[in-house]
Amino acid sequence: MERKVIELDQGWDYMQKGITKLKRILEGSVEQFNSEEYMMLYTTIYNMCTQKPPHDYSQQLYDKYKDSFEEYISSTVLPAIREKHDEFMLRELVKRWGNHKLMVRWLSRFFHYLDRYFIARRSLPALNEVGLTCFRSLVYTEISAKARNAVIVLIDKEREGEQIDKALLKNVLDIFVEIGMGQMDCYEQDFEAPMLEDTGVYYSHKASSWILDDSCPAYMLKSEECLKKERDRVAHYLHSSSEAKLVEKVQHELLVNFSTQLLEKENSGCRALLRDDKVDDLSRMYRLYHKIPKGLDPVATIFKQVLIMYFSQHITAEGMLLVQQAEDAASNQVILGFDYSQVLIRKVIELHDKYLAYVSDCFQNHTLFHKAMKEAFEIFCNKTVGGSPSAELLATFCDNILKKGGSEKLSDEAIEDILEKVVKLLAYISDKDLFAEFYRKKLARRLLFERSANEEHEKSILTKLKQQCGGQFTSKMEGMVTDLTLAKDNQNEFENYLSNNPNAHPGIDLSVNVLTTGFWPSYKSSDLNLPSEMVRGVQVFKEFYDTKSKHRKLTWIYSLGSCQLIGNFEAKKIEMVVSTYQAAILLLFNTSDRLSYSEIMTQSNLGHEDLVRLLHSLSCAKYKILIKEPISKTVSPNDIFEFNPKFTDRMRRIKIPLPVVDERKKVVEDVDKDRRYAIDAAIVRIMKSRKVLGHQQLVSECVEQLSRMFKPDIKAIKKRMEDLIARDYLERDKENANLFRYLA
Template sequence: MEERLRDENLVRKTSNADGDEEATILLNTILSASVDKEKAQEGLSKLSSGIIVLKVYQELNGKVRDAVISLIDQEREGEQIDRALLKNVLDIFIEIGMGQMDYYENDFEAEMLKDTAAYYSRKASNWILEDSCPDYMLKAEECVKWEKDRVSHYLHSSSEPKLLEKVQHELLSVYANQLLEKEHSGCHALLRDDKVVDLSRMFRLFSKIPRGLDPVSSIFKQADKKDIVGLQEQALKEAFEVFCNKGVAGSSSAELLATFCDNILKKGGSEKLSDEAIEETLEKVVKLLAYISGGQFTSKMEGMVRKVTDWTSARKIQTSFEEYLSNNPNANPGIDLTVTVSKTDIWPRYKSFDLNLPAEMVKCVEVFGKFYQTKTKHRKLTWIYSLGTCNLIGKFEPKTLELIVTTCQASALLLFNSSDRLSYSEIMTQLNLTDDDVVRLLRSLSCAKYRILNKEPNTKSISPTDYFEFNSKFTDNKSRIKIPLPPVDEKKKVIEDVDKDRRYAIDASIVRIMKSRKVLGHQQLVMECVEQLGRMFKPDFKAIKKRIEDLITRDYLERDKDNPNLFRYLA
């Protein structure tokens, strides 16, 4: 830290070196971002003339160059430096030459390239002994990326090809054979184990250096043909994954498939598919999801698809329940009841709430519960009222209608069998629902197409001060109507669910990486996390940073006391 501050101070004090007062003013003028171009050019013209160049530039350029190079090396080690300051100072080397690159190339760039070669030579000599081939290539790729980043922030663009040539030579050309022939992790091992991601990185890196692919092609020629065929198949699979994960009109493939499945399951799709056709369609969707999310995320989905259309188990339970009722007349619930029992290990956890059922429905739940206990004593039934439907007979003055409603809607309507008028708060209390659920429920019954309830005041919104009455004069051309609940923002919900799943995936990736590495720098952890998750989705760097911070607070990781950019895994 002290060395970095010393180097930065030297760079900052370039304009305060011994020499003419005019030189100091001129250098300050050049470094000032607010000065206009004409004044800068006027100052540079004076600075380029004889005495001032000798007294200021020739005396200080070597010290400043060394300080800048030292700061670059410190940044390579993960320290934070003032990039804007470096850019301002390096611009002097160019402006001194009145736009010509001689001063920049001879007095700065040449030494910087020598230092770069020496720096990466030291790094490579250690990494080649310590790291596996995939780990070494990951570090090499990261180094190339960060050198490009330096060029974009403060080095001149003409330095990029020269800089990358030094990096690639020291990291790849010098150790090519040793790296590719590593016994348990080299090119042979990667081919044998179908490591497509690592082999792709190998191609990207070695294709950038002269004749870099020669040793790679030589190893491929010696490889087992079965390995090559397997690699081609894997490559095609991953290429298809990339295609499947491309967004369409602002929506991801996962969102579009979720909407498609929702439509199929609710309505049978636009073609009103049969159960067999739905099953076949959903099986195809699961295969696509494996490319989008990865197989580990679709195992439960496969089980769900099988459950969606194969109701054999549920139908057996229902048939058995009907036999139970016929053999036990005293157990008759008084209502035709159909129950579908599903396992929670496959289906997602639906919102469950303690709805206060009307007396008619309470008896149904009790009767089925007693029946189910005769089948098993080790399973607990959880009633998901949000998935239930009821057929009610509504006796209106014009005519009697059959109403197809949800369990919650039915519970609300049945309250009016014993009450002529109910307030919003009374309905909420008697049903034991939240404000959001009550508002959605009452809007469907009093403000939508079918106004089964009259609302006071007669507005289009639901308020806690509203009162409701049964609309005895309601009628409709049909004798059987379905009253839907207002739709929730499905797209928003899907996005929230996807974000939640991705947070879990990022957490798992970070923990896996740190568990194997024990100690790792911030940049490398982020890069490896992106690499691991890249086949499923493209994680946001900010999201990874947030998950790292969260894992630190949960004592999975800790920061190194001396270097905050270094993380340690806590077992």
């Protein structure tokens, strides 16, 4: 049976009744659609769309669907919104938007057949999209600016501490998001951009007031609280995509724009926080500023540089104060009665610990702060104090820690901790090679004179130095320690040799350390005329050593030797610990009662400089073993010396020290000589690989290679280059004097 045709007017009249009922429901009627009504409305649309042409009214129904929304919006929705203002307008807007979405849902069900076939075939906007577009073009376009302004007013009220309806703002802002139908353009352009602009103005006013009235910590507290509240704002009603932009805006107005003024506050800025150990405030400063993206905001980079500058300047200022105090102590050392170098290094260690804690705890080990700290410590860690370079002071400090009785009693753990910190300080010292030479000199004395307090600590610091500066830095020192171990074995073999060869006994107790020349510092070797008692010992040891190796030459370093002599004084016998030189002089008085200065020089074969020091220690110092004529506090070539039989001391064993010799000059000379070799090697190494190189580039690469051990002088590099040219390792280009060629 053929289906009866439904004409457009007839069918639409029926649909109008359904739409009118839907409008009543939206306006608050308690009516509801039953299933029969729903099916009749759906079926009417279905029948009108499936009739044969010219009775297929799909296009007309699609148009009337849109007209239904436009008529309802124009007659009901817009008038209802227009008559309200501010927060009441927002509530009406939220209500009408909710009703509109409900109307779209119901009508799109009634007209669903259009969506399935007609719209799909014609590639037209879907029913849901048509409904939302109607609201956007008629309501949103007119109302969005007023709604945005009302929302911003409420946000500013909340910033001032007033209570607002956050759920309402959430619903309003959802309209800005949903009206974009999958795009964020409406939210970003119509609401977010003006909201961010208002935020900037709001916090700019606040910051201008706070920066004048508040201390730096108070300002930062307020800033941190504001940032927290803005993030909460996003969580409660703003879209999540706004968080980064909003936070950046607040950071810019509160933190970036006023960074310099904030840091330079006289009594509460960065300097004061560092000075007063305000760890919490420094941590807050870091928390606030490290989140500002350096790449996105150049001003943030400027702030970081300012912060680093203050951090660096503060450490430098405090470190230089320590240096000045040490300088003052050096000039008054006798009065003050303490070793200024030890005090200085300990103070520097304390200072380093303090600021390292800042970097670690407050600034989260950020590389910028590590760099700032390094630059600051390098400034005053390379100062000369009391004529001593910092490398020498550090080596002396280590010597005091490691030798017997050199420092206050410290536990093994405390010593290890100090050694660890000393090695960290070494990283800031430019002349590491100078430290190595001073340290090697002092290590040699500790090892040779058995002054080292603990062998494990000696090995431990060498391990730390090796890790810090490389194997080449400690190779000679490690060789020295190994030498002493081998020397003990060698001494045991010598004693066994004497036991097995009674006729070879030297007549004295003799202990000899055989050392490798390349490992140890260079020592003065003189042709001392040994007393007969000692000559026999030297011969016996040489005979023993020839049985072990005939290919090695023994060079005796008498200046490092020590002897124990028994002095037969009238009061009592006293055992005297003296150097080999002192012993040689004293033993001359076994055969002569009086000797002139020249006679002692002739018989001992010692030079004037050494002899003056030795005779002074025996006749003018604390222990006057010899009597000098004429009596004075200085030794001259016209003096006469004789044994002092009346000498006595409350101790039965005394050590007669030699006047201290300042070895600084010789150490510096040795290091300068080594540096010349190092510069030569670096230049040759670079030129051998590059063959041809410009003057400036050669100097730069040479500095870069050598800077790990010392800061090379540019003039010295140029001088070595000229020397290598003279020795035919390099030549200048004939056409370009600034170009060098490798020859060797």
